[in-house]
Amino acid sequence: GEFATVDHHRALRQGWPEVVYGEGKSAEQCVAVAERLVERSAGFLVTRADSAVRSALVARFPSAVENAVGRTVRLGVRTNGAAATVCVVTAGTTDLPVAEECAETLLACGLRPERVTDVGVAGVHRLLARTASIRQADAVVVIAGMDGALPSVVGGLVAGPVIAVPTSVGYGAAFGGLAPLLTMLNSCAAGVVVVNIDNGFGAAMAAARMLAGRTSDAA
Amino acid sequence: GEFATVDHHRALRQGWPEVVYGEGKSAEQCVAVAERLVERSAGFLVTRADSAVRSALVARFPSAVENAVGRTVRLGVRTNGAAATVCVVTAGTTDLPVAEECAETLLACGLRPERVTDVGVAGVHRLLARTASIRQADAVVVIAGMDGALPSVVGGLVAGPVIAVPTSVGYGAAFGGLAPLLTMLNSCAAGVVVVNIDNGFGAAMAAARMLAGRTSDAA
Amino acid sequence: GEFATVDHHRALRQGWPEVVYGEGKSAEQCVAVAERLVERSAGFLVTRADSAVRSALVARFPSAVENAVGRTVRLGVRTNGAAATVCVVTAGTTDLPVAEECAETLLACGLRPERVTDVGVAGVHRLLARTASIRQADAVVVIAGMDGALPSVVGGLVAGPVIAVPTSVGYGAAFGGLAPLLTMLNSCAAGVVVVNIDNGFGAAMAAARMLAGRTSDAA
Amino acid sequence: GEFATVDHHRALRQGWPEVVYGEGKSAEQCVAVAERLVERSAGFLVTRADSAVRSALVARFPSAVENAVGRTVRLGVRTNGAAATVCVVTAGTTDLPVAEECAETLLACGLRPERVTDVGVAGVHRLLARTASIRQADAVVVIAGMDGALPSVVGGLVAGPVIAVPTSVGYGAAFGGLAPLLTMLNSCAAGVVVVNIDNGFGAAMAAARMLAGRTSDAA
Amino acid sequence: GEFATVDHHRALRQGWPEVVYGEGKSAEQCVAVAERLVERSAGFLVTRADSAVRSALVARFPSAVENAVGRTVRLGVRTNGAAATVCVVTAGTTDLPVAEECAETLLACGLRPERVTDVGVAGVHRLLARTASIRQADAVVVIAGMDGALPSVVGGLVAGPVIAVPTSVGYGAAFGGLAPLLTMLNSCAAGVVVVNIDNGFGAAMAAARMLAGRTSDAA
Amino acid sequence: GEFATVDHHRALRQGWPEVVYGEGKSAEQCVAVAERLVERSAGFLVTRADSAVRSALVARFPSAVENAVGRTVRLGVRTNGAAATVCVVTAGTTDLPVAEECAETLLACGLRPERVTDVGVAGVHRLLARTASIRQADAVVVIAGMDGALPSVVGGLVAGPVIAVPTSVGYGAAFGGLAPLLTMLNSCAAGVVVVNIDNGFGAAMAAARMLAGRTSDAA
Amino acid sequence: GEFATVDHHRALRQGWPEVVYGEGKSAEQCVAVAERLVERSAGFLVTRADSAVRSALVARFPSAVENAVGRTVRLGVRTNGAAATVCVVTAGTTDLPVAEECAETLLACGLRPERVTDVGVAGVHRLLARTASIRQADAVVVIAGMDGALPSVVGGLVAGPVIAVPTSVGYGAAFGGLAPLLTMLNSCAAGVVVVNIDNGFGAAMAAARMLAGRTSDAA
Amino acid sequence: GEFATVDHHRALRQGWPEVVYGEGKSAEQCVAVAERLVERSAGFLVTRADSAVRSALVARFPSAVENAVGRTVRLGVRTNGAAATVCVVTAGTTDLPVAEECAETLLACGLRPERVTDVGVAGVHRLLARTASIRQADAVVVIAGMDGALPSVVGGLVAGPVIAVPTSVGYGAAFGGLAPLLTMLNSCAAGVVVVNIDNGFGAAMAAARMLAGRTSDAA
């Protein structure tokens, strides 16, 4: 238990739980950190968890929820009707893992994710058909790889916060997500904000910062 | 008056005014656009306005406010006590033009800017001395060039929204703002969001999206 | 007259005139090349011509047409009703110089340009309102800087050829046009093709290759 | 069947079939999507299909055609004599996978591919010997890695459309296809257009946009 | 034994041992080089040693010390109380391998490493709590990935030498350590120096250059 | 006097004066800051001062020393015989401005600069002829543009600290100093450390950190 | 036998054999190409041959020479005393594979390689000790990774041709060979020329171009 | 006369004169260096000399030759019939300044330049028409910007040395010469070597290294 200085203080200071970044951690390490977190709080979230890590966590905490697409394991946070909603919009089917990581983190923060999937701008009628439900959300996370054009269109359709997440989907001149990252940073829709490539977790945390005080009682 | 399709519809749809991007526009063009905007709304904001553009606008609209550091001219929006506040934090004195562009845009959106200046992380006690007032704001914009480290520290100190703006201040390996841009995208403080290099305008618009409904009556 | 090997053979081989690239050439050099071209053909086009070059050319060839926005001078090609049309779509007003260079080159090739201006995707209704007229064109050139998202939306709306031109408009992470260039190369609309940053000339020549045999008799 | 919103509308709007991008999809997912597509149209094309995906598709649709080099499976589209031809020119033998993906997509669009292989510019007589047949095509796709010089030479030899495809062939300063991509974007042959690195599919779709209405009756 | 020209002369000239870079060397090669080094000096250090190399070295030299996290094997250097101390500070738990490589190299140079772990700037109170002990060291090595912000804060807290090491920890816009590298090169704390990404070895050698003459007698 | 929060606390904490970065500051601003600094300490240093700034400072502080090559003005710090020496080695004559900025900063810190000029590695005998005097210094700053190879050779010749400074000298693939920066970060001489491109100031401050306690009494 | 258009014509035109690039080719393909080449010439060279390819070639052509370090198989070319010599200098032991590929290609061209190994500039006396023998060669190939500084020093020591080869050896800011590539392109030694990263083959062919007519009779 | 350590030793060691790099040097400095060089040798060459520098040199040395296009001044070296010839091939007229710098440096080295101008690959017949004369040269320098394709074609036509020089001609994705630089480093013509962007001087020096001993008696 000596390899990490868990920042419990932060939870108090900022009102959300420490989320464990599973990349490069063994199943044993992840279980150990999760145990320490459970001692002090209602639950935990582990992201970037490979299948071995996920299995070990679910074996140890049977009531934990595994999300294989999003590569996460989450324990003990649910949202009731009072929670604010965050619309998670994706351009293509290959963006789903990032969307699921985002949705799980939203749930861990007591927010309610609502998914709108596969509405990339090359068929803009698909997006327009969903405009009303996107507008109803308290914040919108827009996830896209390749050209990363979707947040610019969504940013023009809604007045509320739009958080853009570039993904590493694509090949060649996508350069591992650099292309959509630059697109989003240069969005012609004013006030669109950006997080790191593939960072569904960060987009959800940004929404939590914006909607603090409007999370579910169960959180 | 034929060289631009002003998006009046957007103002209705999204609740904020069209802001004119003055870069590369002549004084005549800027005045012409401003006149069209004034016909339909209470005011306007012109950004990236060089001194010739600023003089022409102030000559034509004597009640407009010129901000020489921020390179803006703004007409007719004031905030009363009811407006939400946005703390605009800068790392160094050379970041001030971006901060002023941001503050003017906040005012144009009916929000109240509060400045905390020159509190870069190399003297972290300067920042810590201001923590309480930063925490009181409804959102925080953090502006920094060179290492761009300030948003990571601020992000750990406050629970609300943190919008990071990299600046092109610096030389050599700052690469025109690329260095702080990458720093901010990789912030170890969860949920920090990023806008384009030197984009004080965009940061303010992002805050406006987050704080919609909490703007001043005078807006 | 010895500083250039004019490729007259190409005109015969490929059916279009040698176009003079004015960048870095003196007014005298441009006039000299234009004179040689006029000896053998109906006219000429000089691009990237600064105002000194343009004045010298118009003084020497009074019937030549100067386009100050597009920075071109063109002599002697007109299109009649039989010519194919190419729709030149721009995202913002700052893209106009590239659009005008493109339009002039289309005219020089005996094609008919049709302009659709300032329909960037942040207000997608502006674009949708013009869909019918864009679809009627024989080819579409789409010009955009910053996020470069417009060709992806247009590519989904029309079935014909879409030629995307990134522009160096913007700042910061636009990186002189790199951002929209990458966006366009990764367009999620299948079959969109791309030319160099700010290369309105190249986009028009590409259209000329596609529409060879459908140019005006007057060409 | 809930993981993708297939854009059937697009097929109607644009006159070509939805092509499935097989990368990152399981054999089961590819078969499922293919079945849905077959319900509504004459056939399908799956690209970037690894051997497991290809086997599953051929097992399920025995009349489908597998192209192991191009990593595609295609069902039910043939070209008759009336179709336009597209010449697919490659610089080296290692460019063949991209050429085959392109040829299969052309066939799926009802166009007739004609291959000219291994005619890189370091032995320019090989290319010159094939000039006549290249000129006869309605459009030319030129595929090259490393220096990416071939499209510039071909662009000077033919008057019709030239679509350049950089490939990720090579090592070191080829930087995964960046080198030929930049070469092609800067082609000194006017009007050459470019698609993404390794994007044989996109080049074929671009040709289909240009030659719409000249496809085979059987398409 | 002919594949390397070991620079024994350097040891004499510069007062520290040749360190073997294990990357790409077989277990046999590493053992052979180590044997040659032992013939002439008190010990050796092998870095970037995979587990096969480490096992072979420990089998051949039973008194050698294996560091599995740091991927090193070291023989025969210990520090006594007289040695100068170097504080090795890390931002996150994933930076530990670089910290351990650094600590082992310090030991090999007769210096005393002191570890301060997991004190990243997003929870700056963790760092401030350790300021006194960091200030007592003769030099400080600061290791951080992602935003790389830690050296800027440490550089403002201590007056002595600060050597910054960016790590390849992180994803997306971390670009394999480029992000923290640029951060550190642009540190707003004056006089912070930087070594290559993941180069814990180099940071220790830099400290050894600075503290020459203050190493342990046992070295 | 409200535009900057001078960090006087740092001088106490770290033992060296605040140095004013003149870039982008007016002559008036620089004089104002200098006056405030003089109120509390023995002197000041202004770097990146253009000739107008330098003239204004010398006019106001007649005993200040102007260095036109290094673009600095310095007041009131001299070194006596007791100070440690820092050897400032340059590869070519065009590196001199960076060397002079470095030397002035060393003087401001109470250290003694010793210059070795124009000893680039293409004529390595020039460097070898100076080895003895370079070895006598307490630290070595090595300044080079273009290939940036000099620190690798110097690093192999001396056992003490070597601080490498890349310069923006050169053209083409020097990419504004990126080439020598990468060279130095990858130096095959172990323990060479690097500062930002053209950052003579930072190199001197790094030396001051290393040699704290060995500065001149007059400092 | 239809997958490649072997450029036999080139052998006649340029006086050297077609060399087979084994990367991405199967053992069967390599053997087939080798057989075709042997039909018309005295021998062949296959580079970038993995062990399966090498085994198949040696099995089919028992007199062929395998070089496992250089990953080549060569048949039937030897150099006699009359041949010009090319000195192949390497900075470190990890550069050996590139050096061996170069040496084998030199032999295939009838030139005589002479190896000088592990003389990197961090211990410049190692290089100086070999100066005389390096100067005697008719051309020098200098191979280095990481800082890539060696060609600059060698270029200052010899008057004849110096061909620099950057290698992908190293990590972090070596960026796969980009660092030494830029170093070499900016060499302060006048007239040093550069080939692609890891391109030992190309360096040898460059030497062959320079020394044409001075190859061995046996070639 | 103290600002530069002229490397006279090199002239003796390597057999060619010190060439003065005029960039950033004043007219006075250039004249002073030239005077020192004339004291010890037959002449001098100053490159990158702006018109003020050129005028001052010609005023001081009336027999010196000014080349305004190449921006050089050269004194006292002529070639007689015995000298080897170097063919200097350019792709476009905008490459001429680099070609002239190269030609002047060749003359300074006692070699005979032969110019072939404006034979870019988009009209490959222009190049083929000159093949015979290019083949007769002892070495070929090929200068090209934009796509940089010319050296690949020339490299396939001649058996002797081919030195490629990328130029900064072009715009957009030419990225200041990066595009042709990468093209040339990846040339599919074996044994083509590359020098820095715009480095006509370096290409000539490379030729001088290759043709040492075959220079004119007058050199």
Ligand SMILES: Nc1ncnc2c1ncn2[C@@H]1O[C@H](COP(=O)(O)O)[C@@H](O)[C@H]1O
């Ligand atoms: N998927 C993720 N991407 C980026 N950061 C994450 C992710 N998941 C967790 N984190 C952050 O990583 C920190 C924990 O890192 P560690 O101490 O290595 O587990 C948490 O406080 C989060 O801020």
Ligand SMILES: Nc1ncnc2c1ncn2[C@@H]1O[C@H](COP(=O)(O)O)[C@@H](O)[C@H]1O
């Ligand atoms: N090889 C390919 N490269 C790029 N895009 C492709 C490729 N194959 C198919 N696509 C595109 O990917 C879309 C389908 O993506 P998906 O819905 O993930 O199957 C199609 O509509 C095509 O536009």
Ligand SMILES: Nc1ncnc2c1ncn2[C@@H]1O[C@H](COP(=O)(O)O)[C@@H](O)[C@H]1O
């Ligand atoms: N982890 C490391 N990172 C960078 N350089 C290293 C490392 N370990 C050893 N070295 C250097 O590599 C040299 C030995 O390389 P080699 O001759 O290949 O074993 C040593 O002299 C060190 O300077």
Ligand SMILES: Nc1ncnc2c1ncn2[C@@H]1O[C@H](COP(=O)(O)O)[C@@H](O)[C@H]1O
């Ligand atoms: N145009 C040029 N491009 C690159 N290097 C040059 C050029 N002209 C001269 N040089 C080099 O610059 C050195 C002289 O530099 P300097 O001592 O600053 O005059 C000469 O020895 C040449 O190696």
Ligand SMILES: [Mg+2]
């Ligand atoms: Mg889809």
Ligand SMILES: [Mg+2]
């Ligand atoms: Mg400050």
Ligand SMILES: [Mg+2]
């Ligand atoms: Mg607009």
Ligand SMILES: [Mg+2]
């Ligand atoms: Mg071939």
Ligand SMILES: [Mg+2]
């Ligand atoms: Mg942690």
Ligand SMILES: [Mg+2]
């Ligand atoms: Mg010099």
Ligand SMILES: [Mg+2]
């Ligand atoms: Mg070695």
Ligand SMILES: [Mg+2]
């Ligand atoms: Mg030309």
